[in-house]
Amino acid sequence: MSPAEVRALFRGGTVAPTAGWADGYTQANLVAVPRDWAYDLLLFCQRNPKPCPVLDVTDPGWTTSVLAPDADLRTDLPGYRVWRDGELVEETSDATPWWRDDLVAFLIGCSFTFEAGLAKAGIPLRHIEQGRNVPMYVTNRACRPAGRLHGPMVVSMRPIPEHLVRQAAGISGRMPAVHGAPVHAGDPAELDIGDLASPDFGDPVVAGPGDVPVFWACGVTPQAALMASRPPFAVTHAPGHMFVTDVRDTEYRID
Amino acid sequence: MSPAEVRALFRGGTVAPTAGWADGYTQANLVAVPRDWAYDLLLFCQRNPKPCPVLDVTDPGWTTSVLAPDADLRTDLPGYRVWRDGELVEETSDATPWWRDDLVAFLIGCSFTFEAGLAKAGIPLRHIEQGRNVPMYVTNRACRPAGRLHGPMVVSMRPIPEHLVRQAAGISGRMPAVHGAPVHAGDPAELDIGDLASPDFGDPVVAGPGDVPVFWACGVTPQAALMASRPPFAVTHAPGHMFVTDVRDTEYRID
Incomplete structure (x- = not known):
């Protein structure tokens, strides 16, 4: 369409x-x-x-x-x-x-914008396979405040087979206007995300065997700033x- | 230093x-x-x-x-x-x-920011060779207005050997935060620039044999907007x- x-x-x-x-x-x-x-x-x-x-x-x-x-x-x-x-x-x-x-x-x-590029490269998109919204999480990373606005960074997460993480980072990295490269891959605790099965926004997705959680900065961040500010x-x-x-x-x- | x-x-x-x-x-x-x-x-x-x-x-x-x-x-x-x-x-x-x-x-x-990258790739920088400021020109391309601000785009120009233009575009293109790829290469008339020897800002530079004028969007553009607005x-x-x-x-x- x-x-x-x-x-x-x-x-x-x-x-x-x-x-x-x-x-x-x-x-x-x-x-x-x-x-x-x-x-x-x-x-x-x-x-x-x-x-x-x-x-x-x-x-x-x-x-x-x-x-x-x-x-x-x-x-x-x-x-x-x-x-x-x-x-x-x-x-x-x-x-x-x-x-x-x-x-x-x-x-x-x-970040949905670079998903066509990921799919074309053969990188599986679990949330689409499972017919779900992408899961999003509030992190422990503070945004730089501006005037009256402040708040934490929100990230979207896609589970990606470990051997494809680098390629996914490269493809998304060439698109900075739609969040660019991931901000983190691996242990969710590093972003103070407790439970991947309980996202703050969107739906939980099931990882495939050998998948690593990969986190991209997310445009829901301004909504977190609205809540905080x-x-x-x-x-x-x-x-x-x-x-x-x-x-x-x-x-x-x-x- | x-x-x-x-x-x-x-x-x-x-x-x-x-x-x-x-x-x-x-x-x-x-x-x-x-x-x-x-x-x-x-x-x-x-x-x-x-x-x-x-x-x-x-x-x-x-x-x-x-x-x-x-x-x-x-x-x-x-x-x-x-x-x-x-x-x-x-x-x-x-x-x-x-x-x-x-x-x-x-x-x-x-755009001075990507000149180190150009030099490293063996691309000559005529203004530096000649100890001059880069030449800058007001163009016929209008910026998209915002509130009370409007004005034309200003460009900087570097004469570059024809066989290196594509490489210069690639190197600068990977740095969108410092103007990115050129907006034009070749005939200055296309930007309504009459005489390369009479820049609106900076100094004229002498092109080498086989050089093509290459134009990058320039951060003097806001000054042109001040003059206009x-x-x-x-x-x-x-x-x-x-x-x-x-x-x-x-x-x-x-x-």
């Missing part, structure tokens, strides 16, 4: 994690904050480029992005979260009633339920 | 373009604007990552950067420019009298007179 077809489905009410959808196209995290918080968030992203690589920032009140000019940011993602004072107040598949004229929308690179209002995507853009993944590959 | 030694010389009053100094270390453009203009500038940089890759942004009034914690941004560059309402009002080697508590300093990647006040580096940081150039290389 094309990105436009995928977005039409989501606009129609389909709710699903987007890993494996519209293969070969860039996917993005969404964080929309009031104009008054936009500088802090943009600076937070600049200071934490591994978890928060910014692909586009809209002007206040806009509902479209250059990444997919025909898309409506309020309806075309499969899932949204609405936040007040750092608390989740609603999950919805249509953010239209919550959108405000002062909202500035940030589109942030997503409690801005008065925000709209985000639901973790794993991304904005599917019209931009080819190769546009973000450094050759 | 180490970056700290180079900065000490500049702090002492030495004025020189910094190409070829402190080989192997990252160099940066400086643009400091009042807090009220910082969001527009940060957004302008996000929307124009080729000419404006941001390496660090300070908090208001700060005079230091994480890129070189011991350095003073007001004194440690060899040359500064002071701007009022988009007009150049002073060139100086000490910006201390002009610094203000509301200034936010942007450090933006500089006329914020009330700004302090920048003088073109080619960069901030020499403590960060190894390899830190910004995608391998």
Whole structure:
């Protein structure tokens, strides 16, 4: 399916994690904050480029992005979260009633974007094999604060056969705009992750024999910053339920 | 010389373009604007990552950067420019009298950073051979505007032997944080550059036989935006007179 077809489905009410959808196209995290918080968030992203690589920032009140000019940011993602004072107040598949004229929308690179490259190289993707959302975990690594925003780095995890970890790092490393190389491979305790079977966001996945857990910086990190820093209002995507853009993944590959 | 030694010389009053100094270390453009203009500038940089890759942004009034914690941004560059309402009002080697508590300093990647890599590969650097500043030109390519900021892209030019252009593009392309791959090679008219011998900034350089002019996006682009957009006040580096940081150039290389 094309990105436009995928977005039409989501606009129609389909709710699903987007890993494996519209293969070969860039996917993005969404964080929309009031104009008054936009500088802090943009600076937070600049200071934490591994978890928060910014692909586009809209002007206040806009509902479209250059990444997919025909898309409506309020309806075309499969899932949204609405936040007040750092608390989740609603999950919805249509953010239209919550959108405000002062909202500035940030589109942030997503690691689903390099999964087509991993798959092409023969690297198994357990969450897709198992029909699940990718598991995500809050870590012990603090982001560099910016203004009123602070919080821990969130990571996504993919179990990868040990002999393919280096290749997976190389393929993703050439795509810094969608999180780049892993931040860690191996013992989850090093990131203070207690139990891989209990992710903070997404679903647990079953590792294959000989798999090593590999961790990438994750665009859910701004949501952890919302929880920690409690801005008065925000709209985000639901973790794993991304904005599917019209931009080819190769546009973000450094050759 | 180490970056700290180079900065000490500049702090002492030495004025020189910094190409070829402190080989192997990252160099940066400086643009400091009042807090009220910082969001527009940060957004302008996000929307124009080729000419404006941001390496660090300070908090208001700060005079230091994480890129070189011991350095003073007001004194440690060899040359500064002071701007009022988009007009150049002073060139100086000490910006201390002009610094203000509301200034936010942007450090933006500089193509001098990948010159060590080019030299190592045997690619001649004519401006360094000839003891000159690199030539820079205003182009016909408009940057994507952000808030009150708009302006044309500025490029730096290096004449490179035709058979080495592809290699130079590959080496610089792996360093997107310091402008990455060239934006153009060949006929200057395509960028609406009339006469290579009359650069808008820096010095003209003499091409070798068989050289092709190769153009990279340049961190002087924000200065062109200041001229076009006329914020009330700004302090920048003088073109080619960069901030020499403590960060190894390899830190910004995608391998």
